[in-house]
Amino acid sequence: MPRSRITIRDVADRAGVSHQTVSRVINNSERVTPETRERVKVAIKELGYRPSRLAQSMVTQKTRTIGLVVADITNPFFFEVARGVQDTALAQGYNVFVCNTDDNPQGEQDILTLLASQEVDGVILATVSSPEEELLAFAENYKPLVVINRDIPHPKASLVSVDILKGAKLAVEHLIERGHRNIAMLSHIGHKPDEMRRVHGYRETLLAHDITPNEEWLVLAPPNLAGGYEATQTLLKEHPEVTAIFTYNDLMAIGALRSCHDMGMRVPQDCAVMGFDDIKFSAMTQPSLSSISYDKYVVGQKAMQRLFEMFEEPDFTFAPIPLGVELVIREST
Amino acid sequence: MPRSRITIRDVADRAGVSHQTVSRVINNSERVTPETRERVKVAIKELGYRPSRLAQSMVTQKTRTIGLVVADITNPFFFEVARGVQDTALAQGYNVFVCNTDDNPQGEQDILTLLASQEVDGVILATVSSPEEELLAFAENYKPLVVINRDIPHPKASLVSVDILKGAKLAVEHLIERGHRNIAMLSHIGHKPDEMRRVHGYRETLLAHDITPNEEWLVLAPPNLAGGYEATQTLLKEHPEVTAIFTYNDLMAIGALRSCHDMGMRVPQDCAVMGFDDIKFSAMTQPSLSSISYDKYVVGQKAMQRLFEMFEEPDFTFAPIPLGVELVIREST
DNA sequence: CGCTCACATGTGAGCGGTAACATTATTCTA
DNA sequence: TAGAATAATGTTACCGCTCACATGTGAGCG
Known part of the structure; x- marks a missing residue:
């Protein structure tokens, strides 16, 4: 045998x-x-x-394999994207390597190197951590690269971008309409606030309504359940004047929800909570979570389709693919 | 360039x-x-x-690549396992193809074929759908195979098994201790209840306490949030005598929680809810969810380690790796 | 001082395919 | 009916590596 x-x-x-x-x-x-x-x-x-695919790849120099680099597949945002990528790839007989970087720039670099040595035909990057110059170098010397939610000014890198700025504006505007003025924000501790479109949207919207952003209400924490929970504890203890919280993602928002509950505050009466991403859990929490929604599966799908297009025309410079967002109002606001 | x-x-x-x-x-x-x-x-x-890894693989007949087949990476259970597998694999320079079957046996077969043609060095299977004989055939002719949470009686297939039966017993026993006798169960619609260890544990525990399982209280639904939500709606409308629900997984339980809330029932006073898997969300729901806990990351880790051992000694028949479970009591019971 | 032996390094084949070109068989044209 | 054009199939090289074995070199020994 x-x-x-x-x-x-x-x-x-x-x-x-x-x-x-x-x-x-x-x-x-x-x-x-x-x-x-x-x-x-x-x-x-x-x-x-x-x-033998190996032998075929050997001579054709194509592996029918792509790499998908995400910060953490454990985040519901990423895995919906991943499904979109995988399904689209599989339909064309392509396989996908999924790699987690844990938002660690060094890890990201190692991963890119590993993928390069695996000779993938292309890479989809859905993280924000690695230094731009290294990505540029990668795009320059290597393979087709699609970048999700990040601007890489290189003709060989293609972009798929959700309109995050607009999402943040919609979110904060909604809170203002509900009468809130003391609006806090929980952002991703791994990234500089000044580089975050969510933070820009938050600040700009406040300013547009003649509210001066209070930098003390901008808290950085890990973008997960525990991070949201703890940041909310601290925030609300130190700043009881805050009446609404806008978070980097739904994971943090769900942590915030529980945090409010544990501190005896009612949501949305005592403190409103607004998420971002609209993951499936958000409709099921109690109270259910208002959020900024967009189709994550489609993000992955489009990214993969674009990669296929890049295989066809390697030297063409493709226009970015924009994706819209939508405000979903539920009980938490 | x-x-x-x-x-x-x-x-x-x-x-x-x-x-x-x-x-x-x-x-x-x-x-x-x-x-x-x-x-x-x-x-x-x-x-x-x-x-060139390709050329190396060509001659050594080893690709340093493994396949991980899961039902749906979208389920928090699977992605924690996936992380365990990926991290362990990466540490040894192995890459992982993650494939979703969506609990579709045909899909599973296709995936196995695709993986075979990609010439992976081994496969980890974390699904329950494909017919046993096909898996046996795969194990027979092909590569090292590690199967998670399923009994495949083949010397070339290695097993990693969480003690699901015990988990189910702990869960139901806990509900009985809390005074419940009308305990319903939500199970996975894709599988025959008689083949499910969770269902066995449920029935056996009831019988051990002189409670006759009521087959009408055993509801089958998709193992996700929406499935749990809807099944609970139907169940509680038709059988208001039910005072506790044990679910196939936490996803269904969280749906059940929301369902109870929407029907104006308090958890746990009017209806207790007990999950399985103890995903991270379960500590954050409102009320927080009691569940059966075990380390999913370790499941993936052990599976990958076992695969490495199988690479070393291809002809050895390895003993199954058992993993314990633990009852976590929170607010929902 | 010729022999073996151990060790460092080189040579050629071949993993299983595809590409490019060569060959043969067939048909068509003059 | 010879000669060219065309279609079907065969031959050879090579993708980039590792394996098995060949070769070279110097130390150790009687």
Whole structure:
């Protein structure tokens, strides 16, 4: 049973043709007599032959494999994107390596190197941590690169961008309409607030309504449940005047929800909470969470489709793909 | 910039040695004079050479790649497992293909075929849907296989099994201790209840306490938030006598929580809810969810470690790896 | 001083395919 | 009916590496 691999030459012998003819049949191209083709197909079936992708890749220099780099697959945002990428890739016979960087720039660099040595045909990047110059270097020397939610000014890198700025504005505007003026924000501790579109949207919207942003109400924490929980504890103890919280993502918002509950505050009466991403859990929390919604699956899908386009026309510079956002109002505001 | 690939022979020329000596250096094995080694290393660095994994795989017949097959990466259970697998694999320079089957047996079969053609070195399977005989065939002819939470009686398939039966018993026992006797269960619609260890545990525990399981209280639904929500709606409308619900997983439980709330029932006073898996969200819901806990990351880690062991000793039959469970009592019971 | 032996290094083949070109069989044209 | 054009198939090289074995070199020994 550990019979050694059946090769294209075994099939050729069996069908009484040359290995090249077999190659023509499996790439169902070229001109092969119908009857020869049939004979070869029979031989393939009888021997249970399957071409070695490795050998094919070796000579064609294409692996039909792509890399997807995410900060943490554990975040519902990323895995919905990942599903979109995977499903789209699989439909074309491509496989996907998913890599987590944990928002660690060094990890990200290692990952890119690993992917490079695995000889993937392209990379989709959905993180924000690695230094721009390294990404540029990667795009320059290497393979097609699609970047999600980040601006990389390079002709060989293609962009898929959710309109985060607008999302943040919609969110904060909604809170202002509900009568809030003391609006806090929980942002991602891994990134400089000044570089975050969510923070820009937050500040700009406040200013547009003649509210001066209070820097003490801008709290940085890990972008997960625990981070949101703890940041809210601290924030509300130190700044009881805050009546609404806008968070970096729904994970933090759900942590904030629980935090408010544990401190005996009612949401939204005592403190409103507004998330971002609209993950599936958000409709199920109690109270359910208002959020900024966009189709994460489609983000992944579009990114993968763009990568396919880049395979076709490697030297073309593609326009960014914009994706809209929507305000979803639920009980938490 | 699209300079063609730097090969081992380029390095060899530069260092003034044969390509084989370079090979010895990059596999840092064999006997090579320290100074020759150094000279080669310098040449490698100067040329920015990186060995082609494809070519290496071609000749060694090892790809340093494994396949992880899960039902749906979107389920928090799976992605924690996936992280465990990925991190462990990456530490050894292995890459992981993650594939979703969506609990569709045909899909699963296709995936296995795809993985086979990608020539992965081994497979970790964390699903329950594909027919046993096909899995056996896969294990027989193909590569090392680690199966999570399922019994495959084959010497070449290795098992990692959480003690699900005990978990179910702990859960139901806990509900009985809290005074419940009309305990319903929400199970996975994709699988026959009679084959589910959770259902066995549920029934056995009831019987052990002289409670006859009411088959009408066993509801099948998709194992996700919406499935749990809707199943609970139906269940509680048709059977208002039910005072506690044990669910297949936390996703369903969280849906149930919300469902109870929407129907004006208090949890746990009017209806207790008990989950399974103890995902991170469960501590953050309102009320927080009692559940059966076990370390999902470790599940993935152990599975990957076992796969490595199987690479070392392909003909050895390994004992199953058991993993314990723990009852976590929170507010929902 | 000629022999063996151990160790460092080199050579050639081949993993399983595809590409490019060569060859043969067939048909068409003059 | 010879000669060219065309279609079908075969031959050879090579992708970039590792393996098995060949070769070279110097130390150790009687």
